[in-house]
Amino acid sequence: MINGHNRERLLRGNLSRRMITSDPSCIPILHRTVPSFEGSVTITRNDPAAELLRRAYLGRTVLVTGHTGFKGAWLTEWLLVLGARVVGVALPPPDGEALFNLLRLRERIEHHDLDVRDGDRLKEIVHAAAPDYVFHLAAQSL
Secondary structure (H helix, E strand, C coil): CCCHHHHHHHHHCCCEHHHHCCCCCCCCCECCECCCCCCCCCECCCCHHHHHHHHHHCCCEEEEECCCCHHHHHHHHHHHHCCCEEEEEECCCCCCCCHHHHCCHHHCCEEEECCCCCHHHHHHHHHHHCCCEEEECCCCCC
């Protein structure tokens, strides 16, 4: 679980991504300390569920709306680890220590700054990307 102490360890690079969840039912496919959020993360276990996910996303194009938010950034990172090509559509990320920035996702995916309510532009991006999967996480809190 991310708390103040673990957040600092994560930012310093001393926290394994495996330690981020306390839910034992989560699929443990990431096992590596992330020193600077650079480089690749490898799937290190022969977990059948992990292999199923890898086969489902490897080489596929995935469109993620809201990829600049916390949940969208984590989903995008997982999809990249699984070998997907990610196309992201979202409002610009916040400055500073936003997870999107810490993971350097802008440099690793096809990123589009766009309000999803701009239907014409969204339609163009979706048509050009021809995604195999779409995850719609774009939302504004009330």
